[in-house]
Amino acid sequence: MDTRNDETQPARLHTIISGTADRLVGTIFLLPTVLALLFLSIFPLIASLYVSLTKFDIALGGFKLTFVGLKNYKDLFTGSEGTHFLGEFAPNTPLTWTVFGLIVIALAIFLARYFLNARISIGGLIGRLMLTLGLGLSSWMLVHTLWNGGRLGTASITLVYVFVGIFFQYILGLGLALLTVQNLPGRRFFRVIFLLPMMITPVGVAYMFRMLTDTSKGPFTPIWQAFGLTDFSWVNNPWSARTAILIGDIWQWTPFMFIVLVAALESQPTEPIEAATVDGANSWQIFRHITWPSIIPVSMTLILIRLIEAFKIVDLPNVMTNGGPGTATQSLTYHAYINWRALDLGASAAVAYMLLFLVTFFSMIFVNLIRQQTVETL
Amino acid sequence: MKRWFQSKSINTPSPVGAILSYLVLGFWAVLILFPLYWLIVTSFKNSGQVNEGPFYIPFVDFKPTLDAWKYILVGDLSKDTIRNFTNTAIVAPISALLALIFGATAAYALVRFEYRPRVGAILTFIGCVILSILLVSAGLTWQIALVVSFVLFFILLQTIGRRFKRALGNNDIAFWMISQRMLPPIAVVIPIYLIFQQLHLLDTYTALIITYVASNLPIVIWLMRDYISNIPIELEECASIDGASRYRIFWSIVLPLAVPGLVATFLFVLVFTWNEYLLALFLSSAKVQTLPLTIAAQNATRGPQWWNMSVLILIMIVPVIVIAIILERYITRGLLIGAVKG
Numbered sequence: 001m002d003t004r005n006d007e008t009q010p011a012r013l014h015t016i017i018s019g020t021a022d023r024l025v026g027t028i029f030l031l032p033t034v035l036a037l038l039f040l041s042i043f044p045l046i047a048s049l050y051v052s053l054t055k056f057d058i059a060l061g062g063f064k065l066t067f068v069g070l071k072n073y074k075d076l077f078t079g080s081e082g083t084h085f086l087g088e089f090a091p092n093t094p095l096t097w098t099v100f101g102l103i104v105i106a107l108a109i110f111l112a113r114y115f116l117n118a119r120i121s122i123g124g125l126i127g128r129l130m131l132t133l134g135l136g137l138s139s140w141m142l143v144h145t146l147w148n149g150g151r152l153g154t155a156s157i158t159l160v161y162v163f164v165g166i167f168f169q170y171i172l173g174l175g176l177a178l179l180t181v182q183n184l185p186g187r188r189f190f191r192v193i194f195l196l197p198m199m200i201t202p203v204g205v206a207y208m209f210r211m212l213t214d215t216s217k218g219p220f221t222p223i224w225q226a227f228g229l230t231d232f233s234w235v236n237n238p239w240s241a242r243t244a245i246l247i248g249d250i251w252q253w254t255p256f257m258f259i260v261l262v263a264a265l266e267s268q269p270t271e272p273i274e275a276a277t278v279d280g281a282n283s284w285q286i287f288r289h290i291t292w293p294s295i296i297p298v299s300m301t302l303i304l305i306r307l308i309e310a311f312k313i314v315d316l317p318n319v320m321t322n323g324g325p326g327t328a329t330q331s332l333t334y335h336a337y338i339n340w341r342a343l344d345l346g347a348s349a350a351v352a353y354m355l356l357f358l359v360t361f362f363s364m365i366f367v368n369l370i371r372q373q374t375v376e377t378l
Numbered sequence: 379m380k381r382w383f384q385s386k387s388i389n390t391p392s393p394v395g396a397i398l399s400y401l402v403l404g405f406w407a408v409l410i411l412f413p414l415y416w417l418i419v420t421s422f423k424n425s426g427q428v429n430e431g432p433f434y435i436p437f438v439d440f441k442p443t444l445d446a447w448k449y450i451l452v453g454d455l456s457k458d459t460i461r462n463f464t465n466t467a468i469v470a471p472i473s474a475l476l477a478l479i480f481g482a483t484a485a486y487a488l489v490r491f492e493y494r495p496r497v498g499a500i501l502t503f504i505g506c507v508i509l510s511i512l513l514v515s516a517g518l519t520w521q522i523a524l525v526v527s528f529v530l531f532f533i534l535l536q537t538i539g540r541r542f543k544r545a546l547g548n549n550d551i552a553f554w555m556i557s558q559r560m561l562p563p564i565a566v567v568i569p570i571y572l573i574f575q576q577l578h579l580l581d582t583y584t585a586l587i588i589t590y591v592a593s594n595l596p597i598v599i600w601l602m603r604d605y606i607s608n609i610p611i612e613l614e615e616c617a618s619i620d621g622a623s624r625y626r627i628f629w630s631i632v633l634p635l636a637v638p639g640l641v642a643t644f645l646f647v648l649v650f651t652w653n654e655y656l657l658a659l660f661l662s663s664a665k666v667q668t669l670p671l672t673i674a675a676q677n678a679t680r681g682p683q684w685w686n687m688s689v690l691i692l693i694m695i696v697p698v699i700v701i702a703i704i705l706e707r708y709i710t711r712g713l714l715i716g717a718v719k720g
Binding site for chain 1: 407410486603608690
């Protein structure tokens with residue numbers, strides 16, 4: 001872009017070109033991305049939807065897809081695949097009724113407030129009804145599979161991984177980011193160290209944690225022995241196995257939260273903080289009223305990205321526990337992977353689509369309710 | 379006594395605060411470094427030393443050996459390692475850079491311009507995609523099916539597509555983009571394989587780069603959208619009044635001010651593409667295999683080869699760490715200071 005040539009060149013041609021370019025600027029900036037996404041997304045999306053409605057067989061010279069309608073989906077909600085996917089439901093007890101009742105009341109209040117206060121639109125109404133229904137159903141599932149004799153299905157296990165994992169990753173990431181944007185000698189050293197876990201390939205992290213958690217040859221063996229736990233294997237207890245996987249997940253993905261928040265905190269203008277200090281605000285007030293509002297948008301994006309990625313967790317359970325004990329640590333992607341390995345591509349695609357529904361549901365809630373409200377009420 | 383709790387300037391903590399900060403930071407650093415230390419130690423062990431129990435300190439607990447390093451770097455596996463390392467080093471930075479360029483422009487466009495894609499046009503498009511798939515499954519070659527549906531799409535767009543007044547906004551576009559990452563890779567990998575098989579691009583850099591760029595674009599866009607919307611619009615208005623074109627504003631005002639975000643985002647995408655496993659497994663067979671495949675291959679029939687795996691993981695993270703150290707300095711405060719006043 002050499003502007004000095006402007007005068008020597010024929011002026012009209014130049015203005016025509018730049019005029020057209022200026023008018024098309026929106027298209028030029030966005031089009032490559034849209035095309036790239038269309039190229040690699042529409043076809044796989046539709047193709048796997050079709051596969052999920054078929055039965056896959058190896059046939060002469062390739063494979064054969066037989067259309068079976070919604071059978072793969074029906075299987076997911078009934079029989080042995082049903083227990084695998086949804087979990088084993090325990091009978092009702094007063095405790096489950098109480099917890100579920102409280103959740104229903106909370107949802108009812110949420111709906112009632114919408115009817116009483118806001119302007120009601122069709123889109124908003126449908127969205128809120130779907131939200132209430134979805135949350136109600138998933139809490140019904142969780143209440144009955146979490147306690148007294150119930151067994152978690154892959155859907156609930158995935159939800160546990162996602163929400164527990166993201167909660168800790170965000171809190172830890174934010175805390176560490178706030179500490180390392182302070183003017184401390186050596187903070188750059190810490191920043192680079194804190195980034196390390198994210199840089200290891202996920203498969204590698206999984207194998208590393210399998211090494212570390214080994215109770216007979218891992219580095220913590222003396223500790224296990226001191227507590228008389230040599231015969232105990234964390235792999236045999238559902239919750240200890242899940243905890244081990246969650247620790248691996250948190251270890252690996254806290255850096256992601258950390259570095260984006262550091263970048264956000266660092267690009268904050270300092271004038272408001274200076275002004276607030278002059279006015280005598282303490283550091284909590286500064287954080288609450290200046291720093292926090294300015295990092296909310298980035299935080300929401302971060303959580304959304306992690307939400308989407310965390311639903312696809314597969315390497316850690318696959319390598320660390322092989323999904324065991326039983327199916328206790330299997331995530332939905334792992335469930336799809338098992339069907340896929342068994343060459344039941346139809347069932348695998350059906351699980352993948354259920355995962356897609358779940359992710360879409362939770363990200364819609366997140367984007368439409370939480371993100372918009374927090375970003376708008378600043 | 380009081381000065382122990384008082385900070386000297388805004389961003390400098392009080393002495394007590396500094397000590398507490400160091401304690402927390404140090405604790406987390408140990409949590410991060412210990413697993414990595416264990417990797418390094420394991421890479422100098424042989425199979426006996428790994429299996430007989432935990433040995434912690436080389437030369438004290440056990441006699442370190444270079445067997446695994448030799449095996450990977452100069453021995454049997456060296457040809458594979460070097461080839462796959464080169465492939466990773468070519469594919470990952472190129473994809474990350476392309477994703478950053480396209481993603482940053484798209485993010486800027488989504489922040490500053492208003493788009494109103496018509497619902498009618500979108501429905502027409504989806505209809506034509508489904509039509510072309512039906513045509514292909516009915517026996518037509520995909521080239522003809524594509525041309526037919528393209529023609530039909532333009533005809534319908536000019537006629538029916540314009541009748542629907544309802545339109546979507548920028549946020550819907552952004553959500554559509556991020557939703558492209560929602561399907562688990564295991565569900566999309568076979569269709570993507572089929573696409574590149576039809577284009578005769580399997581086992582090429584092109585296939586890997588296109589896939590990586592497309593799959594990382596949504597993340598770039600979402601992250602950059604927030605960084606860019608934090609840049610004061612006054613700056614762009616001033617430049618616009620001074621006669622700068624949109625491209626010039628983007629290039630010489632927006633991009634320089636978004637450097638911390640750009641650098642952080644580039645690092646992620648680099649890391650994601652550097653470490654990607656499943657797509658690489660399907661799209662490469664021999665020539666363009668990447669390093670994560672070599673690591674997974676160490677889980678042989680005799681059980682995981684921990685020592686080889688450790689060496690490979692270490693080899694893989696060194697380049698990324700170097701890049702992170704170089705780039706970290708750009709993620710710093712103060713790029714916006716005074717910009718609005720000036």
